[in-house]
Amino acid sequence: xxxxxxxxxxxxxxxxxxxxxxxxxxxxxxxxxxxxxxxxxxxxxxxxxxxxxxxxxxxxxxxxxxxxxxxxxxxxxxxxxxxxxxxxxxxxxxxxxxxxxxxxxxxxxxxxx
Amino acid sequence: xxxxxxxxxxxxxxxxxxxxxxxxxxxxxxxxxxxxxxxxxxxxxxxxxxxxxxxxxxxxxxxxxxxxxxxxxxxxxxxxxxxxxxxxxxxxxxxxxxxxxxxxxxxxxxxx
Numbered sequence: 235x236x237x238x239x240x241x242x243x244x245x246x247x248x249x250x251x252x253x254x255x256x257x258x259x260x261x262x263x264x265x266x267x268x269x270x271x272x273x274x275x276x277x278x279x280x281x282x283x284x285x286x287x288x289x290x291x292x293x294x295x296x297x298x299x300x301x302x303x304x305x306x307x308x309x310x311x312x313x314x315x316x317x318x319x320x321x322x323x324x325x326x327x328x329x330x331x332x333x334x335x336x337x338x339x340x341x342x343x344x345x346x347x
Numbered sequence: 348x349x350x351x352x353x354x355x356x357x358x359x360x361x362x363x364x365x366x367x368x369x370x371x372x373x374x375x376x377x378x379x380x381x382x383x384x385x386x387x388x389x390x391x392x393x394x395x396x397x398x399x400x401x402x403x404x405x406x407x408x409x410x411x412x413x414x415x416x417x418x419x420x421x422x423x424x425x426x427x428x429x430x431x432x433x434x435x436x437x438x439x440x441x442x443x444x445x446x447x448x449x450x451x452x453x454x455x456x457x458x459x
Contacts, residue, residue: 238389267447276437277390279447322389330392331403333380333441333448337389 236261236328240321240338248346253313255341257306257323264326266299266306267335272319280308280321313345350374351451353438359457365426368454370438372419379421380448381413382437390437396421425456433458 237260247253257266265284269277281290283299283306290297296309306323320342324335350373360366372379378397382390392405396415410426419440425432435455439448 269448269450276435276450276453277448279449282447324389327392331395331397332443332446333378333395333439334392334403334405335390335448337391339387339389 236336238323238325238336238338240323240341242341243339244342244344246344246346247313249315250312253310253317253343255308255321255323255343257308257338259304259325259336261325261328262303264303266303267324268297268306268308269322269324269337270319271322271340275319277322310343313343315345315347317343318345319343351438351440351449353436353451353454355454356452357455357457359459360428362428362430362458364428365424366428366456368423368425368436368438368456370421370423370451372421372438372440373442373449374419376419376440376442376449378441379415379419380439380441381421381423382439382450383407384435384437384453386434393423428458430458432456 239258267282268280271277287301288299294311298307320340322340324337327334352371380395381393384390395403399415412424415421435453437453438451
């Protein structure tokens with residue numbers, strides 16, 4: 235079945251270091267979404283990418299959508315302790331209803347001050 | 348704040364029991380989806396309701412059922428609870444097609 239995979243599963247960085255998480259889909263996606271979940275919290279929407287090769291920036295966060303619309307990445311420059319959490323990518327299930335997203339297992343980021 | 352509220356926050360049930368979880372979506376969001384998130388995993392789609400009708404279902408057995416009401420509230424019912432049903436249950440609403448999901452804080456269900 236359709237799968238969304240993320241690597242790495244865990245990432246431990248020193249505050250100020252950069253961080254990147256990668257997302258790979260087994261199928262071409264119409265869009266890809268990124269969510270952040272703080273420890274003990276719920277997923278919070280960060281961004282949606284729709285176009286092939288799209289790059290979007292939010293302050294220190296840079297999101298990319300691959301040319302084939304099957305992979306994506308999230309890069310954080312100069313991490314801060316507030317970046318701690320698990321980052322999920324998600325894409326619409328093929329042939330599914332609008333709320334049916336396939337989530338990756340997430341990358342858990344810890345930041346050492 | 349997303350405006351999606353869930354109750355209760357935590358719940359402990361015994362295997363074989365039944366449970367009802369509740370969600371109040373954002374006003375104007377006609378679509379509500381329910382997700383199950385096991386520890387250390389990403390959310391997994393259970394089903395979606397649109398205008399009080401189920402219009403999409405993930406790989407979950409029929410003992411998982413739901414209802415959506417005209418006032419933007421909804422319920423997730425799980426019968427014959429199993430230990431593996433222990434998870435965080437998330438309700439999410441969205442405004443329109445391909446809009447991002449707005450998740451509630453979730454209900455942490457523990458089945459013993």
